Amino acid sequence: MSNTLKITIVQSELYWENAEENLKMFSEKIAAINTETNLIILPEMFSTGFSMNPADLAEPAGGRTFKWMVSQAKNYNTAITGSVIISENDHFFNRLFFIYPDGHFEKYDKKHTFTFAGENEVYANGTERLVLDYKGWKICPLICYDLRFPVWARNTEDYDLLIYVANWPKVRTLAWDTLLQARAIENMAYCxxxxxxxxxxxxxxxxxHSAVYDPVGKNVSTCSVGEFTETIILEKKHIQENRNRFRFLNDRDSFKFV
Incomplete structure (x- = not known):
């Protein structure tokens, strides 16, 4: 178990519907990270952009982008996460992969498909939330529009880190900033x-506007606009000190997903 977790956020432009160029570009950005990191976080649909054209873009579950993620994780001895367009069992999914340094993985299919853009018409929604363990940290990874639904993110497992990978447009930046901070505060976890x-x-x-908020809602990253790569150290002690001091999670409502 590690008391600290070094995460690297990669905020980047994307080549529209061009996996080859995106993977080449992200390979270069990852190679340029000049400090040790435990987890690299990429945006939603990082190999294509947020496209409603899965019939032409989808890969099989073990396809090219997945294999690239495994290769990056092994080469740099780090975990890596981000979402990819996947075809499986005659359905398309906006699927997040969390690849561990040894190449094994967890997956999460986006629960809340973005109806405003018609995502629900071409992608099947996921039904199960994922909370995984990595280096003694409990991590809950979610995708973009999931951010608007606090019940889905509610910290019923005492997770330490909540992650949202996204393609969130400029016009709704205020909602992005506000909701990320709120998810950190209400769940007393890094977000x-x-x-x-x-x-x-x-x-x-x-x-x-990629960001890292601590358990009391303070932005501990410096990332704002433009292309940006930043490594931030998260501290388990900081979570526990604030949970022990305020004990807000002790008063949370009990419920079950059905």
Missing amino acids: VGVNRVGVDGNIHEYVG
């Missing part, structure tokens, strides 16, 4: 949001 920048093939603009 990380990793967003993209640039303009996609549908002329939607993204300005990033």
Whole structure:
């Protein structure tokens, strides 16, 4: 078990619907990380951009992008996460992979498909939340639109770190900033949001605002707009001190997902 966790957030432009160029670009960005890290976090649909064209873009569960993620994790002895368009059992999924340094993995299918953009019409939604263990840290990874639904993120397992990978547009940046901070405060956990920048093939603009909020809602990252890679050290002691002091989680409501 580690009392600290070094995470690296990679905020980047994406080549529209071009996995080859995106994987090449992210390979270069990861190679340029000049400090030790335990976890690299990439945006939602990092190999394609947020596309409603899965019929042309989807990969099998063990496809090219998944294999690239495994290779990066093993090469740099770090975990890596981000979401990918996947085809499985005659359905398309917006699937997050969490790849451990030895290559084994966990997966999470986006629960809340973004109806405003028609994501629900082409992608199947997931039904199970994932809370995984990595270096003694309990981590709950979620995807973009999930951020608007606090019940789905409620900290019933005493997780330490909540992650959102996203393609969240500029026009709703205020909601992104506000909700990330709220998820950290209400769950008394670190909350990380990793967003993209640039303009996609549908002329939607993204300005990033990737951030790391601590358990009391303080932004401990310096990332804002533009392309940005930053490594931040999270401290388990900081979580426990604040939970022991305030004990807010002791008063949380009890419920079960059905």
